[in-house]
Amino acid sequence: MEKALFNYLLRLADSSLIIGHRLSEWCGHGPVLEEDIALTNIALDFVGRANALYEYAGKVEGKGRTEDDLAYLRNERDFFNNLLAEQPNGDYAQTILRQYLTDAFEIHFYEALSTSKDETLAGIAAKSLKEIQYHLRHSSSWMLRLGDGTEESNRRLQNALNEIYRFTGSLFETDENDSVLIAAGIVPDLSAIQQQWQKDVDAMLEKAMLKKPENVWMQKGNLQGKHTEHLGYILAEMQSLHRALPGVKW
């Protein structure tokens, strides 16, 4: 059970950290000052959540690993984040779309997780849920602005959708850890979450005047640590200083 929970916590923490990293790349480069501030703020929420989840994962594992050990000292094949999180920022449309697809998943997932029988996890989820409500409001409002804004903004958003929709299946990937933890009432069943997500996303795409890509082959593999080539560069950058001076205090 501890092993399953540890793996599952890494999956959640890694997804939070990696998308937080991507959002933080916008800092100072946003399309308008208010968005610069909003994205930085959202990035901070994700890194904060990752921090809490890694800290708990370290405790569950019981080998004395800290949150920084888990974030900075694992390699590509040991990261389990969903593949959507690691996709590049692209233009603002791609960032907003990646965020909306993530938020629409997280709102249902973390709501369910906030009733987990594991109290620590339920606590982290409840705190995250408040943040996710804001994230979803932010990304939904931009989905509409870009989708129903100008011809150019609609075209860019549609291109982004055609480009990254194939990574959304990875949000719902499951493995043997799921069944153990579902049975114990610790985590929700992702297939139920997926249905809610699909319903919300379909409705949003229609409102934002977008065409849902048909017959998409979903890219998966993250739970076996199989990623797109982007992750290696994220980790190389993120971990460089921490690894250059191993074992020191920062």
Add this chain to the structure above:
Amino acid sequence: MDLLKLQESFDAKIEKGDCIEPKDWMPDDYRKTLIRQISQHAHSEIVGMLPEGNWITRAPSLRRKMVLLAKVQDEGGHGLYLYSAAETMGISRDEMIEQLHSGKAKYSSIFNYPTLTWADIGAIGWLVDGAAIMNQVMLQRTSYGPYARAMVRICKEESFHQRQGYEIMSVLAAGTHEQKAMAQDALNRWWWPSLMMFGPPDADSPHTAQSVRWKIKRETNDELRNKFVDRTVPQAEFIGLKVPDKDLKWNEAKQGYDWGKINWDEFYNVIKGNGPCNKERLEARRKAHENGAWVREAAAAYAAKQQQKAAA
């Protein structure tokens, strides 16, 4: 009321120490001086996000990453209040941004220096924010109301920034040989540019005397600079770092430090655009603005459509 009476009532308010508010009459030069100063201050906050943003993705621990994100976000927020304060004087944010991008408006030259190592993030918080605070504490009592009130809010956050910077430096200074060397190197590079942040010596400062008369400034560049040296040198000594000034010496009689000469040639060159990162900083700002044009257009088009729908 004729102009003379308006001027007299303005002067009387300044004399008494009352705030000037947006609707009050004010001399054109007072308005121009404040627009220049507040917009320059706002631009500094925004451009200042770049050198620090440079280390967010590489921050060496999650805690440091979170603190840095929060700090850079605060700076964006400061930029927002300051642009709003300047807007009360009848200039739009778009105009101010245009002036920044065309090179007509300036920003603090300190941000034209590169952040080469992690210790630079500590040095910026400790020295650059430390120097900025000296100025900003004074500006809480500046004569223009909206600017003074923006400063009260900003000062609270800046003192947190200064503390986190000093804390980064103290951890590095107490760390391994490599960490300590990194901290000392950052102090060596940031010390003199930080002293330059207070602006030219009083004798050569074109705006200081008038600004002091108008109570926009309450203390002169040199007074603030000396205060900063007196406060910062003991902080460096406390964590075992050496201020890179061979002439630095405690002067018992004046109860302050005597210190060396600033290279003003370097200062004026960086202002002119010859600093190590002037080109990169402006380029990054222009590029963000240009790449964001279609996003702003989309938001405006969407808002217009919504308004039309509501009216129909």
